[in-house]
Amino acid sequence: MTRKLFGTDGVRGLANTYPMTAELALRLGAAAGRYFRQNDERVHRVVIGKDTRLSGYMFESALTAGFTSTGMNVFLLGPVPTPAVGLLTPSLRADVGVMISASHNPHHDNGIKFFGPDGFKLSDEAEAEIEALMETGVDPARPANIGRARRIDDGRFRYAERLKGTLPQGTRLDGIKVVIDCANGAAHRVAPEVLWELGADIIPIGVSPDGFNINDGCGSTSTDAAVAAVRKHGADVGICLDGDADRVMIIDEHGEVADGDQIMALFATRLAAEDKLAGRTLVATVMSNLGLERHLAAHDIALHRTRVGDRYVVEEMRTHGFNLGGEQSGHIVMTDYATTGDGLIAGLQFLAEMVRTHKPASALRRQFDRVPQLLKNVRYAAGTAPLDLPPVKDAIAEAETRLNGNGRLLIRKSGTEPLIRVMAECEDESLLSQVVDDICAEVTAAAAPAA
Incomplete structure (x- = not known):
């Protein structure tokens, strides 16, 4: 059984454009609800969290409608980091957890990812079965069995206590000046709160989400703002999260990442x-x-x-x-x-x-010296398959010959965006640049629309 909607991290795409539409989210919620509820008449629960994207409201409502239509009771966490959903799903004895987020992507994208009752992300096989249910359709619950929805207002506080509990007992951060960049995302409240409670002197940035500025010039994929803040304030360290706070980059006191x-x-x-x-x-x-x-x-x-x-x-x-x-x-x-x-x-x-x-x-x-590595992305049109074309295959084969065991080459399609990622490692930086550029040129030509 193959997956068509799910990528490497759930379903993701441009909000209000297939597959990230309210209609599909409703159907996805109903299919996931039926998958986890099966024919069991006991009470079933789903936990739903989201980041700070404007479209999160739309998908939260659509998913809630889908889940409740199959008899699932919904716990709405509001904006919380992705790992908080993984934590709270088993804590709240839920059958499934859902995070509405496109992680490090810009605001106009969004995504839906699922966690099982153990708090771990679903397997490919489970996602494929949910997709199959979407295609065949699901029977709604009887009127008396429709689910309820309620807000859980203390989700981030439960998560915050878990965070502090991961440190050795008695650890305090007194005297450490920390720049914390929350990417205007899901951790914009909990991250500064936790660091302050542990005694750190905090300089928060990226903590004013407006629905559109998530990951915009801030966060783990855009560290310049945090680097500047570390240098300006003489901070001891910077911590850069992405939009749903499941990624991090660390900045030292000199601004090195x-x-x-x-x-x-x-x-x-x-x-x-x-x-x-x-x-x-x-x-x-x-x-x-x-x-x-x-x-x-x-x-x-x-x-x-x-x-x-x-x-x-x-x-x-x-x-x-x-x-x-x-x-x-x-x-x-x-x-x-x-x-x-x-x-x-x-x-x-x-x-x-x-x-x-x-x-x-x-x-x-800095724990080790990096081998020079170069990664470039080439965007391609939906429906095309540049990696299957002979000129691209030939360019890849030639690059492997030129590296001849002195480096490493990795070509792959992104699982979340229409991109071909071309990565190589080699001690010879001139050769490294040549092989990556040559492959990218062939992929670009192959991905170009016909005249």
Whole structure:
């Protein structure tokens, strides 16, 4: 059974345009409600959270209508980070959790992602079954069995207590000046609150969402504003979240940025030294830098690679019992504390390491030397398949020959946008640029509409 709607992280697209329409959200809610409710007559629950996009209201209402039509009771959390939905779904004894967010994408996009009753994202197989129910249609509940909806006003406070509980007992952040960039997104209230309660001196930015400014010139994918704030205020560290707060980038006191690979390297070596890294293994994706792999090997730590997507990282972790994984993009998954990537937990763990070691952020930010890596994206029109065309295949084959074992090449379609991602690693930066540019040129030509 194949999936057509679901990508690497739920259903995503331009709001009010297929597939991200209110009509489809209603049908999706009804299908998911029927999938989790089946023919059981007991009370069933769904938890729904969202970020700060204007379209979130529309999708929240449509999903609520779909779920209640199949007899599911709906708990509405309002704006909360994605990992809060993963936490509160089992806490509230719900059958399913839903997050309405397009993560790091701009405001005009939105998405819908599902969590199972255990708080983990659904498998490909479960998503395919929900899609199949959408195609065949679902029987609505009898009038007496229609579900109810209610607001849960303390969702972010429950999540905040969980965040603080991930730190070693008694840890305080007194004297640490922190720039916290919330990307005008879902963590715009909870992140500054938690840091302030722990004693940090905070400089909050990206905390004034208006429905349109999420991820706009701020957050983990646009760190310049946070870098400027760190330098202006003489901060000790900066923490940059994305729109739904499941990603993080760390900025040291000099304004230098650490991506997910550097953060994972820090956590992996620390946990391994304490004999707390399960299987002495880190799980990361094919995008993680070769320098990370070499660094881990020098510390007798294995690296398991998966395809891109934090859900696949988590699946690998759960299958083998590993407790640390993530992505270069800033998803850091610590299953001792959370069921999915959590930018705030990762940020707090970094701060705790500063406290534990009495070292500045700059001494922790850079764990290894990166192998030069270049990533470029080429947009293509829907319905085309540039990677299947002979000129593109030939360009990829030629690039692999030129690298000749001295580097790494990865070509893939984005799971969330109509993009071909062309990535290569090589010590020879001139060769690196040539092979990436040559492939991008062929993909661009292949993706161009016919005259």
